[in-house]
Amino acid sequence: MAGLYKYDHGERFEQHGFYNLLVFLAIYIPLNLVLGVLYVLWRKVDRFPAYFAVVVLVGGIYVSVSLVHYRKVFDQGLRGSFDYSLDECTWSGRNIPFVDILPAGTQNFWAGSMHCKSEPQRIDVNIDENGVLTVHCETPGSNVLIDILPETREWPLRDKDIWSTCNHMVIERTQHLEYYNDIPFVLNDTTQTVVVRCGSSSTLVSRVAPPVSKLPVYTPPQDSDTRTPNTTSIRVSPDILHSNRKSPNVIYLMLDAVSRRQFHRQLPHSAHILRTLHQPGVSQITELFRYHSVGFSTDNNTKAMFLGDIYPKKRNTLPIWAYFRDRGYITARVESGCEDWAKEYNGHNYPQQDFAVSNRSLDYELTAPFCLPEFYPSVGNPFGNFKGPYSIIARCLFGRYLHEWAFDYLYKLRRELRPQPAMPQKARKHRPYMITVALMEGHEGTGEVLRTLDDALAAFIKDMRDSGELDDTVLIIGGDHGLHMGLNFAYTQNGRIEHQNPFFAMS
Secondary structure, three states: OHHHHHHOOOOOOOOOHHHHHHHHHHHHHHHHHHHHHHHHHHHHOOOHHHHHHHHHHHHHHHHHHHHHHHHHHHOEOOOOEOOOOOOOOOOOOOOOOHHHHOOOOHHHHHHOOOOOOOOOOOEEEEEOOOOEEEEEEOOOOOOEEEEEOOOOOOOOHHHOOOOOOHHHHHHHHOEEEEOOOOOOEEOOOOOOEEEEEEOOEEEEEEOOOOOHHHOOOOOOOHHHOOOOHHHOOOOOOHHHHOOOOOOOEEEEEEEOOOEHHHHHHHOHHHHHHHHOOOEOOOEOOEEOOOOOOOOOOHHHHHHHHHHOOOOOOOOOOOOHHHHHHHOOOEEEEEEOOOOOHHHHHHHHHOOOOOOOHHHHHOOEEEOHHHHOOOOOOOOOOOOOOOOOOOOOOOOEEOOEEHHHHHHHHHHHHHHHHOOOOOOOHHHOOOOOEEEEEEEOOOOOOOOOHHHHHHHHHHHHHHHHHHHOHHHOEEEEEEEOOOOOOHHHHHHOHHHHHHHHOEOEEEO
16 A cells, blocks of 8 residues: 555546555455454354354345345435436446445545544634725734735636646745734735635635626627637527526536435435425426436536537637626636636647636636645645545645635625625616536545535525525536546446436526
């Protein structure tokens, strides 16, 4: 194991071989210890074979009954079950979901606590409407430092390579300033995130900047206006183009490497809240059972999502955010893995690497906090099993789960973008918005880290429901593919079926 860890921490994405092997060895070693204990009991305890046979028989009955149950559960969704039809596609091979009989936490119990360690002291921070930052540290006399994180939206493609530059650019372009209680600390109009450090404790503060009220209506360049037929690569229905109906808002949460069954298995609270969105005559929730991946990993699947083409050949192809923005939407993206989607998956189609795709496609982007070295290693390999955005341990930043910071910003975006009841009627202009959030908790070899997302995701869905926002907002929660690493994928047909069957639900 030490040799494998030194050779490869898991960054070989195409087959994820060492993820699988490391997980296998981590389970293989304690399994051998169990066999050793059984051997000692066999030598020391009278009639041990008889006792052991009874245990095996009872265990076998339990496993058999459980597998029958979970085979039925596999076909169940939010509102019903998979409808097998003779003239339509079905799963290939025998689907036996062994992974369902494993208790929660079994596959990474040896990786440590799945909770985030609190910071030593509490830090209270506020940014008022004028951009004035005020800080109160729990420990009086603490030295206060402010890290102003850079805005990545205007960066060219060459500065957003996750393999060598993006996180280092964030570190290099972060401003480090001292904070004094008697001197007003005013942020500029474009600063969205700052890190506040009181002694050895730190916290992250975000806001929507510039305010939506100061955001001009975007006018796309003539040579790339997606409303012009000869510049578009995604077909847009004429009924949509010429509709006089009010445009709905769109929020898309992309759950990387989460199958339909994995969603129900590891996110039961979220699944329960999603079911409550279905209210006949008022609203409905739709889950797609036959929605399937078109490639092995994120590459081809998200190209299909965001470009409409698995193998794009056209140069300078703009992603889906640009199509919404060109049609009057305010667009925003949260990337919790310190990567730029356009650079990582379509960057080779842009001959000029000084082109800022995000600046062309987005009004708001939040990436920089997820590139900080406290979470995303700045030295060595950042994609390890025990560190970085694909680790098998809890993903934490400053005492909280990483996804909690993403949901904080999403909440502020929604509050900023939606007309508030206190606003005068004339000021309540409807500007539809399209927001995507990439959540990476499903991308790791054990399938257990996803459980840490359940409470925050359920709270977000519940807030969407209770606020009435779903009356004019399309909420999409979907994966790009199922888990493509770990023991279940490597050794069972069920794992390979789940890999091809990502979760997708829409309300």
